[in-house]
Amino acid sequence: IEAGRGDDLRDLVADFHETDLARLLEALPAPARPKLIELLGTDFDFTALTELDETVRVQILEELETETVVEGVRDLDSDDAVYILEDLDDADKQEILGHLPLTERAALQRSLDYPEESAGRRMQTEFIALPPFWTVGQTLDYIGETEGLPETFFEVFVVDPTYRLDGSVPLDRLLRTKRGLKLGDVVTPDRHVVQAVDDQEDVARVFERYNLISTPVVDGAGRLVGVLTVDDIVDVIQEEADEDVKALGGVAADEELSDSFWYIAKSRFSxxxxNLIAANLASFVISLFEDELQKLVALAVLMPIVASQGGNAATQTMTVAVRAIATRELRASNARRVIARELLVGLFNGVVFAVIMAAVVFARFEIADLGIIIALAMIINLVAAALGGILVPLALNRIGVDPAVSSGPFVTTITDVIGFFAFLGIAALWF
Amino acid sequence: IEAGRGDDLRDLVADFHETDLARLLEALPAPARPKLIELLGTDFDFTALTELDETVRVQILEELETETVVEGVRDLDSDDAVYILEDLDDADKQEILGHLPLTERAALQRSLDYPEESAGRRMQTEFIALPPFWTVGQTLDYIGETEGLPETFFEVFVVDPTYRLDGSVPLDRLLRTKRGLKLGDVVTPDRHVVQAVDDQEDVARVFERYNLISTPVVDGAGRLVGVLTVDDIVDVIQEEADEDVKALGGVAADEELSDSFWYIAKSRFSxxxxNLIAANLASFVISLFEDELQKLVALAVLMPIVASQGGNAATQTMTVAVRAIATRELRASNARRVIARELLVGLFNGVVFAVIMAAVVFARFEIADLGIIIALAMIINLVAAALGGILVPLALNRIGVDPAVSSGPFVTTITDVIGFFAFLGIAALWF
Known part of the structure; x- marks a missing residue:
């Protein structure tokens, strides 16, 4: 099909949703992707590019003719256009912007000037803003008769002459209001106005917490500059959760399934x-007790159990803590209660597993002392695991470091070192 | 304040959003929560209960007077009412339903009859459905003049006399269409209709993929039974990501920050x-090599490094695989490519860390052979980690087990056992 039969292709993808088109692009070998787009010409919906992995999107955009990209971007809503342009390097970005008509260029440039991952980058700059002295009837007629309104909208915004936001009127309310009333009389102030410079994660929390469908975005002076709808926010929520999952698993937040071998190998390596440094630290702790290991080889056989049990208990606590910090459920006000509970859980499970392991060890080695030693070490390490699992993320968060990314190595090192040290140290004192 | 001064309380919370009210409830000691609600009486917005953790919600509902609950539930949208009722035990549920007027009871009962976590449970049963022969003008007038329409809506649905769905007309399109046209002429079929029995996670994928704001829900016969809006779906996406994070960290999906010590201790214990069983298996593998450990205690000092490095590399691969399976990015069509890439990454990092550790070990113990042994074991274990990390989740998913929940123990056991076995086994052959 890649041999130039554009018409057949056009027929094939005519009914495709943008997302399905994106799927098709990803399934194609890399060189065929820009070819497909050039062949489809104006029938290719650039919205599809917003549904691609970043790596694939940038690759495609770099190989497309500038003209094709310019034409494609012109057809997009401003938020989609910004989404596509923001990952390009500056030279490419400026070249494409340079080919756009002045007003469109200015609007996109303004959005791109907001910080990365801010509300300003995600917002749509097409919206309906009207003065408060218009009547409901006038508004309805205006919507009915005006060409070039935004493609979809859920409310009308009411602004003063300097574009300062008074509030909004949802379409369903507009329809159920008497035509003679003025917008100024029916408008309700938006309670969750977002600043254009706000971080998209904070904005996502607001949407989630207050079940919003869309919300106005204002600049520093309170002037309406755009509107954010929940479908953009859904992607942010998804991304953010993804980043937490990956960070906890020791994977870079931006790793994508379509990344190259080389990129992934490098990012996993660091x-x-x-972890290798942490493991060597633990290994150093073990080497302090070489004499004891020499005397009683059962210690070497058993010591990984204590360390591993501690590592897993710590991971449980850490996972809960990291996630609760990310969703703002864990706050200064309830931290003390959660710490106390984790400590109690660690102590309780420590005692239970101490009893189990003491019995197992006695059955296996028939040395009662060894059972007591592993029991004590187990309790110490599970309590340390609970404390490390909750205090490390809280401390990292306090000093402004993302606990999802950085907690793991600290917590594992703590439980390994304390696990080996407690078990071998008690053994050294005992025998 | 809890001493009965209802009026002051009412003033205090009058401006609260439901979510803030929920925050207030969670911050109160447990016995004060139902008291606050009884004091506020009809001024308490039951929507706030939907924003609470399940544990807290059930506790409050069980202590409230049945009458209060019945009154509160009557004021809610159907989806919120179902959300509140579904966690109660059957007797309580029936008692509350029994006090509701027949039509409301029937509607709620029907939603509750759909399976848990299905679209039917989450949908709103209030919507506007009109016949195709109505004109746009008639529709607009109807919306303007009719009392008792849903509180918010974004479209009108077009149905035939048996309530079979023709499609929908969004409000903004309705406003921009000539009044004389018939609904049947302007309706577009919804491309992403959801079945009431569909799982909410699958529905969330559809919303996410196609950037939907709302979508109709139909029963098995294609009759319109409700509408799902994205704000309900945002919670589902959030929950689902949360469950993945927790499952990978070895925490039960339903564990909440407000759960009791006892509940958490039990669920973490299992x-x-x-993990304890897995650790004992690894310990058994070590015990096979007691003679070697006796001869060369450096083996005991070094063996945790190999196992730990393997465990962490496997967790990286597993995290990516589990998440990609959950988001349907990893499919049969690209599994082969991803497996090959992970294998290559494992081999590459295995070789790099083999070289590093060989150098470290030689510097520490000045035994060249030991360096070669740990290098070989490191390569073997990182390749095993890569294979285990991707194949275990894929296999579990294939047999219908949630890979997020079950992959961890398998994968850790594999890397521990192979790590110890490779390192000690090669050492046994070598010396």
Whole structure:
């Protein structure tokens, strides 16, 4: 099909939703992707590019003719256009912007000037803003008769002459209001106005917490500059959760399934190197007790159990803590209660597993002392695991470091070191 | 304030959003929560209960007077009412339903009859459905003049006399269409109609993929039974990501920050018990090589490094695989490519860390052979980690087990056992 039969292709993808088109692009070998788009010409919906992994999107955009990109971007809503342009390097970005008509260029440039991952980048700059002295009837007629309104909208915004936001009127309310009333009389102030410079994660929290469908975005002076709808926010929520999952698993937040071998090998390497240093630290702790290991080889056989049990208990606590910090459920006001509970859980499970392991060890080695030693070490390590699992993320968060990314190595090192040290240290004192 | 001064309370919370009211409830000691609600009486917005953790919600509902609950539930949208009722035990549920007027009871009962976590449970049963022969003008007048329409809506649905769905007309399109046209002429079929029995996670994927704001829900016969809006779906997406994070960290999906010590200790215990069994298996592998450990205690000092490095590399691969399976990015069509890439990453990092550790070990122990042994074991274990990390989740998913919940123990056991076995086994052959 890639041999130039554009018409057949056009027929094939005519009914495709943008997302399905994106799927098709991803399934194609890399060189065929820009070819497909050039062949489809104006029938290719650039919205599809917003549904691609960043790596694939940038690759395609770099290989497309500038003209094709310019034409494609012109057809997009401003938020989609910004989404596509923001990952390009500056030269490419300026070249494409340079080919756009002045007003469109200015609007996109303004959005691109907001910080990365801010509300300003995600917002749509097409919206309906009217003065408060218009009547409901006038508004309805205006909507009915005006060409070039935004493609979809859920409310009308009411602004003063300097574009300062008074509030909004949802379409369903507009329809159920008497035509003679003035917008100024029916408008309600938006309670969750977003600043254009706000971080998209904070904005996502607001949407989630107050079940919003869309919300106005204002600049520093309170002037309406755009509107954010929940479908853009859904992607933010998804991304953010994804980043937490990956960070906790020791994977870079931006790793994507379509990334190259080389990129992934490099990014995984740095995390594993950190872990290697931690493992060598634990190994150093073990080497302090070489004499005891020499005397009683059962210690070597058993010591990984204590360390591993501690590592897993700590991971449980850490997972809960990291996630609760991310969703703002864990706050200064309830931190003390959660810490106390984790400590109690660690102590309780420590005692239970201490009893189990003491019995197992006695059955296996028939040395009662060894059972007591592993029991004590187990309790110490599970309590340390609980404390480390909750205090490390809280401390990292306090000093402004993302706990999802950085907690893991600290917490594992703590439980490994304390696990080996407690078990071998008690054994050294005991025998 | 809890001493009965209802009026002051009413003034205080009058301006509260439901979510803030929920925050207030969670901050109060448990016995004060129902008291606050009884004091506020009809001024308490039951929507606030939907924003609470399940544990807290059920506790409050069980202590409230049945009458209060009945009154509160009557004021709610159907989806919120279902959300509140579904966690109660059957007797309580029936008692409350029994006090509701027949039509409301029937509607709620029907929603509750759909399976848990289905679209039918989350949908709103209030919507506007009109016949195709109505004109746009008639529709607009109807919306303007009719009392008792849903509180918010974004479209009108067009149905035939048996309520079979023709499609929908969004409000903004309705406003921009000539009044004389018939609904049947302007309706577009909804491309992403959801079945009431569909799982909410699948529905969330559809919303996300196609950037939907709302979508109709139909029963098995294609009759319109409700409408799902994206604000309900945002919670589902959030929950689902949360469950993945927790499952990978070895925490039960339903564990909440407000759960009791006892509940958490029990649920964490079962996971740790599984891990204990895995650790004992690894310990058994070590015990096979007691003679070697006796001869060369450096083996005991170094063996945790190999196992730990493997465990972490496997967790990286597993995290990516589990998340990609959950988001349907990893499919049969690209599994082969991803497996090959992970294998290559494992081999590459295995070789790099093999070289590093060989150098470290030689510097520490000045035994060249030991360096070669740990290098070989490191390569073997990182390749095993890569394979285990991707194949275990894929296999579990294939047999219908949630890979997020079950992959961890398998994968850790594999890397521990292979790590110890490779390192000690090669050492046994070598020396």
């Amino acid at each position: 995390w594993l190197l950190l | 996971w740790l018990l599984l």
